[in-house]
Amino acid sequence: MYMEFYKLNGRPFQLTPDPRFYFDTRTHKKAMAYLTYGINQGEGFIIITGDIGAGKTTLVGHLFDALDKTRFLLAKIVSTQLDADNTLKMVANAFGIGTDGLEKSAILHRIEDFLRSQHREGRRVLLIVDEVQNLPVSALEELRMLSNFQEGNRALLQIFLLGQPEFRDKLALSPELEQLRQRVIATHHLEPMQEEEVPGYVYHRLKLCGWQNDPMFTPEAFSLMFEYSGGVPRRLNNLCSRVLLFGALEELHEIDEKVVREVIDDLKKDQTPTTGPKHISQVDTVSGVGPMRSNIPPKVRAELAAAASEVYLNGAEAHILRRLEVLERYVRQHDRTIRQMLDILSEWAENASDSYSKTGTDAQ
Template identity: 35%
Template structure:
């Protein structure tokens, strides 16, 4: 579509969680560092919470790609499993002896023996669960029992839970307090600030072999306000803005293109839609004003959040 027009090697704002586009800034950096340090020190449970679209799955993929060969990792993208399905999944992933007819207690013994064997060879098993807020209560309890498998020195199985804020609500239940007490580290993914959004857009353009200055500063500010700093919405709006610019044969994404993209995005904030509407109506008369803002913007950019 617009890749050749903008000199891009690939689409910079795809919704696919590609680690090439991971932005190691702000709370995403803190969450990644916390997980890496915790796992290397065998700290048990780790929890990362973030609103829809804040990049939890991409963070999860980045974590998995950052761990060295000492770790045996297993990723569960959809945790809506029964307790038996969870234990069978873990047994399969670590290559423990398992048959469908195996009694539950025997399966636990098999998993424990395999974990001990791996530990003796210096291997550490990490189970990463995405969308953990969807996990049934009984399955969470089975997960807690799995983490009881340990030696005198270390945990044999470490768990990373990533989920929406509903995960905190779930773990606040009195019957799950034992698991909640085992969570050693927690992180909360925050939306990007306006500066963070500008860095995010430039980074993704550069990672896609494009010009990081393709978007004007004011266009990025508008997208920041309309997206509320949520990465998924930034991607959607930026992609649409590039399409609008491409359709008009213009190499720079301006406020006009951003306004069109924002107006076309249902999840835009009220402020974003208001900005888009006003900018669209004012467009024929804003040429001079836009130029003045472009000159003034660097001086007050730091004050925008």
């Protein structure tokens, strides 16, 4: 809905990773430098870690979008507590290699044959393993074994490992992963963006969706958005989507601190198990409604709870009704548009029918 109000041609803050929305923060610049270095080396493992929603997938997607597809072949798997054998099967399937009914040795042979055929055709093969923190040591060792395939002095497969911060601990503290550690040629941990980077990030994504300076954000709004999100892109995207929806409902063209704070309060309520009148009736110990005042007679407690609920609802009623009024106005606009389209189609169908009948009569 906010896309229509702000005349956007896409969703600027979708949660699904999209390399098109890549934004070059300081930490992303450093990560890109390490990734580029690793690709130029043409061997070993490259590791990118970061908290949930830090933008690991978007970063790597942006890198590979820039690669020459005639020179590089890319496959990706997302690990979900796979054992070593199933990890191997997933790798093979990602490259289009069939594994049904095959023993492990046969799968390895097929993968090796595939890698050598790509090498002969002048292509380098890259594999992304996402959510790598879920893999057991045995599966990580299986990936290391795949990196042993070589043609002369050139590795036939290069592997990118993407994971959450705990993977760094697993890699550093597991004695069984010593050989894998020695194969890592580049690593970087994605940090949250800095506060001064938030305005550029928000406007960058809006511009990619046709933004024409509507809405504008105040500096105080950006500060509060950073405070809530901690600079984590996914949390910021979620907040921005809700802010734009709120702005459209209220028909706002400037987003200030008050708007962002109200949206944040709504988000916090969404994440609270009990809210609204029920919450008030259970925990408002000041008014004597909550469990700490259990000595109050049940009839009096019920009356107090009802009164507290009424106060809560009356305080929110005007705001809710105002939002509903805006929504209803949009629905009416859509209904009018649909009726106009149906009238046009009906008129077109009648004209076509008359024309067909006339043609038939002339033919007779």
